[in-house]
Amino acid sequence: xxxxxxxxxxxxxxxxxxxxxxxxxxxxxxxxxxxxxxxxxxxxxxxxxxxxxxxxxxxxxxxxxxxxxxxxxxxxxxxxxxxxxxxxxxxxxxxxxxxxxxxxxxxxxxxxxxxxxxxxxxxxxxxxxxxxxxxxxxxxxxxxxxxxxxxxxxxxxxxxxxxxxxxxxxxxxxxxxxxxxxxxxxxxxxxxxxxxxxxxxxxxxxxxxxxxxxxxxxxxxxxxxxxxxxxxxxxxxxxxxxxxxxxxxxxxxxxxxxxxxxxxxxxxxxxxxxxxxxxxxxxxxxxxxxxxxxxxxxxxxxxxxxxxxxxxxxxxxxxxxxxxxxxxxxxxxxxxxxxxxxxxxxxxxxxxxxxxxxxxxxxxxxxxxxxxxxxxxxxxxxxxxxxxxxxxxxxxxxxxxxxxxxxxxx
Amino acid sequence: xxxxxxxxxxxxxxxxxxxxxxxxxxxxxxxxxxxxxxxxxxxxxxxxxxxxxxxxxxxxxxxxxxxxxxxxxxxxxxxxxxxxxxxxxxxxxxxxxxxxxxxxxxxxxxxxxxxxxxxxxxxxxxxxxxxxxxxxxxxxxxxxxxxxxxxxxxxxxxxxxxxxxxxxxxxxxxxxxxxxxxxxxxxxxxxxxxxxxxxxxxxxxxxxxxxxxxxxxxxxxxxxxxxxxxxxxxxxxxxxxxxxxxxxxxxxxxxxxxxxxxxxxxxxxxxxxxxxxxxxxxxxxxxxxxxxxxxxxxxxxxxxxxxxxxxxxxxxxxxxxxxxxxxxxxxxxxxxxxxxxxxxxxxxxxxxxxxxxxxxxxxxxxxxxxxxxxxxxxxxxxxxxxxxxxxxxxxxxxxxxxxxxxxxxx
Numbered sequence: 011x012x013x014x015x016x017x018x019x020x021x022x023x024x025x026x027x028x029x030x031x032x033x034x035x036x037x038x039x040x041x042x043x044x045x046x047x048x049x050x051x052x053x054x055x056x057x058x059x060x061x062x063x064x065x066x067x068x069x070x071x072x073x074x075x076x077x078x079x080x081x082x083x084x085x086x087x088x089x090x091x092x093x094x095x096x097x098x099x100x101x102x103x104x105x106x107x108x109x110x111x112x113x114x115x116x117x118x119x120x121x122x123x124x125x126x127x128x129x130x131x132x133x134x135x136x137x138x139x140x141x142x143x144x145x146x147x148x149x150x151x152x153x154x155x156x157x158x159x160x161x162x163x164x165x166x167x168x169x170x171x172x173x174x175x176x177x178x179x180x181x182x183x184x185x186x187x188x189x190x191x192x193x194x195x196x197x198x199x200x201x202x203x204x205x206x207x208x209x210x211x212x213x214x215x216x217x218x219x220x221x222x223x224x225x226x227x228x229x230x231x232x233x234x235x236x237x238x239x240x241x242x243x244x245x246x247x248x249x250x251x252x253x254x255x256x257x258x259x260x261x262x263x264x265x266x267x268x269x270x271x272x273x274x275x276x277x278x279x280x281x282x283x284x285x286x287x288x289x290x291x292x293x294x295x296x297x298x299x300x301x302x303x304x305x306x307x308x309x310x311x312x313x314x315x316x317x318x319x320x321x322x323x324x325x326x327x328x329x330x331x332x333x334x335x336x337x338x339x340x341x342x343x344x345x346x347x348x349x350x351x352x353x354x355x356x357x358x359x360x361x362x363x364x365x366x367x368x369x370x371x372x373x374x375x376x377x378x379x380x381x382x383x384x385x386x387x388x389x390x391x392x393x394x395x396x397x398x399x400x401x402x403x404x405x406x407x408x409x410x411x412x413x414x415x416x417x418x419x420x
Numbered sequence: 421x422x423x424x425x426x427x428x429x430x431x432x433x434x435x436x437x438x439x440x441x442x443x444x445x446x447x448x449x450x451x452x453x454x455x456x457x458x459x460x461x462x463x464x465x466x467x468x469x470x471x472x473x474x475x476x477x478x479x480x481x482x483x484x485x486x487x488x489x490x491x492x493x494x495x496x497x498x499x500x501x502x503x504x505x506x507x508x509x510x511x512x513x514x515x516x517x518x519x520x521x522x523x524x525x526x527x528x529x530x531x532x533x534x535x536x537x538x539x540x541x542x543x544x545x546x547x548x549x550x551x552x553x554x555x556x557x558x559x560x561x562x563x564x565x566x567x568x569x570x571x572x573x574x575x576x577x578x579x580x581x582x583x584x585x586x587x588x589x590x591x592x593x594x595x596x597x598x599x600x601x602x603x604x605x606x607x608x609x610x611x612x613x614x615x616x617x618x619x620x621x622x623x624x625x626x627x628x629x630x631x632x633x634x635x636x637x638x639x640x641x642x643x644x645x646x647x648x649x650x651x652x653x654x655x656x657x658x659x660x661x662x663x664x665x666x667x668x669x670x671x672x673x674x675x676x677x678x679x680x681x682x683x684x685x686x687x688x689x690x691x692x693x694x695x696x697x698x699x700x701x702x703x704x705x706x707x708x709x710x711x712x713x714x715x716x717x718x719x720x721x722x723x724x725x726x727x728x729x730x731x732x733x734x735x736x737x738x739x740x741x742x743x744x745x746x747x748x749x750x751x752x753x754x755x756x757x758x759x760x761x762x763x764x765x766x767x768x769x770x771x772x773x774x775x776x777x778x779x780x781x782x783x784x785x786x787x788x789x790x791x792x793x794x795x796x797x798x799x800x801x802x803x804x805x806x807x808x809x810x811x812x813x814x815x816x817x818x819x820x821x822x823x824x825x826x827x828x829x830x
Contacts, residue, residue: 019553024545025780028769032778037803039790040778042595042756043669044727047796052730053667054723060713062472069710072669107517107672110701118554135434139698143429144528185452257463259453259482260705262517288549291520294704295670303470313464317454320462346452359438368442368450370435380449386457393447 011175011209011245012281013145016119021284026075043072064299073295076283077105077265081302085265088305089250094234100248101275103265104282105293109217111286112249112266114140116177118285119278120211121145126174130154132340132349132375134185141177154184158341160191166202169210177211178203180232183218186372186379187349188342196228200235208243212236216250218345221318223325227343236269245269252301254346257317261297321346324382324390331394337401339377346383350397351376354404361400367393421585421619421655422691423555426529431694436485453482474709483705486693487515487675491712495675498715499660504644510658511685513675514692515703519627521696522659522676524550526587528695529688530621531555536584540564542750542759542785544595544625551587564594568751570601576612579620587621588613590642593628596782596789597759598752606638610645618653622646626660631728632754633735646679655679662711664756667727671707731756734792734800741804747811749787756793760807761786764814771810777803 021027029040038049046052051066061069076082085103090096106112121127123146129137131151142149152168153161169176180199183190191199203212214233222229236246251264268278286293304310328348332339340349352358355371355378362369362378370379378397385393431437439450454462461476471479486492495513500506516522531537533556539547541561552559562578563571579586590609593600601609613622624643632639646656661674678688696703714720738758742749750759762768765781765788772779772788780789788807795803 015554015556019549022545022549028780029778031773034776035773035778036776037795037799037806038778039792039795039803040780042664042791042793044664044667044731044756044793047794047799052727054714054720054727056714056717056719056723057666057668057710060473060710062474063470064472070668070670107700107704108702110697111699114699135432136697136701139429139432139694144425144695144698146425254452254454256467257454258467258480260480260702262700262702262704284549285554287520287546288554289521289524290517290672290700291546292518292670292672294517294672294707296706296710297704300467300470300706304464304466307466309466310464313466317462317464321454346454363441363445366444366446368439368445368448370438370450381452382449383452383454384457385447385449389447389457393449396447 011120011211013118013120013122013125016281019281019284021280021287026287041072045071064296068299069296071295073292073298075287075292076279077293078298078302081105081298084302084305089267092230092234094237095231098234098237098269099271099275101268101270101279103267104279104286105298106264106266106286107290107293108262109215109249109251109253109264110136110140111290112251112264113137113213113215114144114289115266115282115285116211116213116247116249117141117145119281120177121147123147124174126150126172126176128152128168128176128178130179130181130184132186132372132377133179133181137179141179154187154189155340160195160199162195162198162202165199169202169206173207175209177213179213179215181215181217182228182232183221183344185218185345186347186370187340188345188347189340190222190227190344192226193228196232196235200232203236203244204239206243210244212244212246214246214248216248217254219250219255221254221321221346222344223322224343233269239269241270241274256301256304256314258297258301258304261300262294263297263301321383324385324387327387327390328380328382328394331391335394335398337394337398346381348380348382349375349377350380352378352401357404358397358400361403362396365396365400367396369397421530421621423528423530423532423535426691429691429694431690431697436697451482455481474706478709479706481705483702483708485697485702486689487703488708488712491515491708494712494715499677502640502644504647505641508644508647508679509681509685511678511680511689513677514689514696515708516674516676516696517700517703518672519625519659519661519663519674520546520550521700522661522674523547523623523625524554524699525676525692525695526621526623526657526659527551527555529691530587531557533557534584536560536582536586538562538578538586538588540589540591540594542596542782542787543589543591547589551589564597564599565750570605570609572605572608572612575609579612579616583617585619587623589623589625591625591627592638592642593631593754595628595755596757596780597750598755598757599750600632600637600754602636603638606642606645610642613646614649614654616653620653621655621657623657623659626658627664628755629660629665631664631731631756633732634753637753643679649679651680651684666711666714666724668707668711668714671710672704673707673711731793733797734795737797737800738790738792738804741801745804745808747804747808756791758790758792759785759787760790762788762811767814768807768810771813772806775806775810777806779807
């Protein structure tokens with residue numbers, strides 16, 4: 011399943027490896043960073059002020075290559091809230107610079123120009139850049155939906171079309187649709203993937219994991235449904251992170267986890283670390299410390315539920331407003347998005363900008379995306395009214411009497 | 421000078437571009453992040469505690485693609501301390517996830533398998549990974565030194581060897597040598613590069629900029645010496661960052677700046693942003709805020725000089741100890757390193773580990789590297805004594821009476 015680069019690359023025995031050997035030395039003259047000579051940071055006094063309760067050592071010294079071991083262990087435990095994931099043989103999560111970085115490592119390791127990359131349609135636009143363009147591969151798509159359901163049969167047909175090695179992205183809850191299938195639909199898709207001839211790399215983009223607002227949706231990660239798949243044919247990869255799960259968007263802390271037995275996991279982890287070393291070297295130490303401290307706190311569940319309730323409230327307000335205005339959307343029940351079908355997405359977006367309202371146009375699927383993550387419940391109703399008015403405006407521009415601001419007497 | 425990928429890639433008109441359009445809207449439903457609906461962050465209470473005096477908005481919301489505009493402007497001003505850089509037509513520095521990321525963007529934009537990548541010898545090992553291996557290109561080297569001087573003539577001969585497009589890395593002060601040439605030597609090298617037939621991309625890796633400990637060294641960046649070079653033949657690229665210049669190693673804030681007139685600079689910046697988007701998306705917001713606040717403070721120069729004085733003290737102690745022990749090193753006068761010549765680098769490194777001392781072996785140039793950035797002045801003398809003893813030990817292992825720990829009583 012490895013790409014040419016994936017086969018060639020391995021973690022070098024250079025400075026980081028030798029620095030790791032010297033971790034416990036009395037005099038450590040390995041790494042090119044500045045310390046007080048006893049492991050403490052030597053920082054500008056202003057930096058120490060700014061860091062507040064974060065220790066300078068945990069913020070400005072280099073993080074371990076592949077991520078801080080304590081954070082990797084804590085995230086593995088966080089993932090294990092999902093009993094199917096907990097059961098799966100998997101590598102220790104590798105820390106990445108956000109989820110995009112995890113996806114770009116996957117593409118370096120598994121995508122060659124001749125690889126068939128399959129992403130859902132509709133999908134997050136950056137898949138084309140990070141999985142395809144960078145590696146010179148074409149990106150094909152499979153339909154995510156058939157009516158209001160996961161397009162399991164259609165996906166099976168798309169997979170069967172040719173026998174090239176494939177990298178398939180499964181992104182549930184979906185961006186931009188805000189859709190999660192039922193448990194039964196997800197299981198049917200997992201069965202299709204398990205029985206595909208392969209070689210097949212299934213990338214589970216779990217960015218919005220845990221953000222479901224309806225009962226009877228798939229619980230936990232799709233990655234868990236691939237547990238025990240035949241490793242000769244299918245490699246499942248989990249891409250997740252603190253970005254959305256802990257509401258730490260700008261911290262850029264993602265993770266990359268392979269479903270594999272220990273020996274294979276070690277090789278894949280070594281190769282992924284090597285790609286990361288050659289792309290960004292180590293990851294943000296501060297971000298890692300922030301995530302670790304957040305995971306450690308006893309009240310995490312309660313504090314997280316409070317934010318989830320806010321989001322669920324906005325979701326319900328959005329549904330109600332859309333029904334009131336009779337707007338049609340792709341089926342949405344999770345994540346932070348609704349993808350509303352409109353005839354002229356770009357024109358509607360531009361009209362809304364004139365009205366002081368920002369949405370994202372997806373002309374390729376005839377829709378605009380509303381992110382209710384960044385709109386208060388109070389504003390959601392107005393957002394939808396403005397959208398309905400903009401759709402009407404674009405469809406039949408209202409004739410207005412001429413008001414030429416230049417000609418009119420001030 | 422662009423690679424195939426560099427020619428193909430451009431910044432997509434997707435979510436980030438549309439979010440930028442909506443920056444000033446009253447209701448902003450563009451970005452998939454969670455806010456309070458009025459631009460404020462909605463964070464876990466524990467996160468707010470941890471952030472201290474950093475505003476949550478400046479720490480955990482997404483940073484602008486390409487980097488926060490305020491930081492980019494502040495870094496451009498910081499670079500302009502160097503009058504030659506201030507005079508050069510250059511792009512606004514693009515924020516990268518550390519200097520390695522800037523180098524990897526350069527390789528994506530300018531390196532194809534047939535490009536001749538030239539790095540100094542001795543050099544930082546990761547150049548091979550980030551500039552060559554990732555792009556399927558072979559990495560050649562040029563000699564950095566001829567005796568105690570910059571190998572200007574030898575570099576000219578190496579450049580002239582073939583007419584392929586070239587990417588040449590100039591890293592002054594040098595890692596791992598800790599060497600900076602005189603102003604005259606640097607000017608002679610700049611003249612060689614300016615008059616080379618091209619196409620030539622000169623990557624100025626300024627990681628250790630400003631860390632010179634002797635008089636009469638090149639002042640400022642080598643990038644400034646390429647000011648006004650013929651853009652048809654030579655593109656100068658500056659890679660620098662807060663990592664070493666502001667002692668913020670784990671913050672992962674680097675910058676990428678092109679020497680180009682505004683129209684060309686805009687195209688290169690767009691392409692670099694597109695590569696960054698496809699590799700890591702946005703950069704760490706917290707790191708950027710930390711660097712911005714650090715640059716803004718009035719006492720920056722004084723606070724920075726205090727740390728530089730500590731480093732200069734360690735440097736002088738190291739020189740004195742090496743002379744006392746009659747150790748031979750590559751010429752060093754800057755940065756955080758000395759590269760000491762030893763016959764069996766790996767054996768010496770292993771011996772030192774047994775003694776609780778960590779150094780890095782560079783077997784390819786018959787040396788071990790001492791990083792005095794992380795050794796106190798008080799420990800530097802012991803570091804050198806241990807090194808001298810290890811060299812002697814490896815050269816003539818002392819015969820010791822047999823002490824078999826298993827056989828001995830107790």
